[in-house]
Each structure stands twice: as C-alpha cells, then as structure tokens.
Amino acid sequence: MDALKLIAADSLKNDLPSFEIGDTVRVHVNIREGDRERVQMFEGTVIARKGSGVAETFTVRRVSYGVGVERVFPVNSPNVKGVDIIRKGRVRRSKLYYLRDRVGKAAKVKEQIR
Numbered sequence: 001m002d003a004l005k006l007i008a009a010d011s012l013k014n015d016l017p018s019f020e021i022g023d024t025v026r027v028h029v030n031i032r033e034g035d036r037e038r039v040q041m042f043e044g045t046v047i048a049r050k051g052s053g054v055a056e057t058f059t060v061r062r063v064s065y066g067v068g069v070e071r072v073f074p075v076n077s078p079n080v081k082g083v084d085i086i087r088k089g090r091v092r093r094s095k096l097y098y099l100r101d102r103v104g105k106a107a108k109v110k111e112q113i114r
Contacts, residue, residue: 023085045062
C-alpha cells in the first residue's frame with residue numbers, strides 16, 4: 001500500500017493556483033481532434049471540489065446561450081493545462097449546487113472584497 005501512495009504522490013500536479021469554491025476561473029483544457037491538439041478555455045464558477053490526492057476533481061458551471069453547462073475536471077489531469085482565477089467569490093457553503101435552480105442575477109456569486 002505504501003508503494004501505491006508513493007506512486008500517487010509522484011503524479012500530483014503542484015502548478016495550479018489555489019482557488020476556492022465560488023471563484024470564477026478560466027480552465028485551459030487540451031482538446032484532441034484527430035491528429036491535432038489545441039487548447040480550449042472554459043470559464044465559469046467553481047461550484048464543487050471533491051476527493052483528495054490523485055482523485056481530486058473540481059466542477060465548473062457556466063450558462064451558455066441560456067443553458068447551464070457543467071464540466072468536471074480532474075485536478076491532476078495532463079489535459080488541464082492551467083487555471084486562471086478571474087475573480088474571488090464570497091460564499092458560505094462548500095458546495096454551490098443551489099445555483100442550478102437560480103436564473104439571472106440570482107445565480108451570481110458576490111465578489112470578495114480584500
């Protein structure tokens with residue numbers, strides 16, 4: 001079991017910035033189309049973080065053309081090239097699943113004032 005933990009510790013990615021629930025982020029995702037590769041951006045609000053270690057994931061939600069779109073990204077995936085923090089959010093929950101039921105301005109997260 002210790003050998004598995006050592007292998008898992010080697011594959012952890014440490015180059016992502018520390019972002020929290022409620023932050024608006026832009027995720028750089030590597031997309032493969034046939035034999036070509038390109039980097040695509042996905043910008044939205046972080047509504048959840050789950051797991052720990054190698055299996056840690058985060059969920060990003062945005063509304064595109066009136067339809068809510070959520071994507072789950074593994075933190076340690078080689079396809080996640082980077083994460084840019086657009087703005088910090090001020091929330092009091094660890095999961096923001098209630099935003100799924102809200103429309104318009106009610107679905108906004110307040111910005112954290114520093």
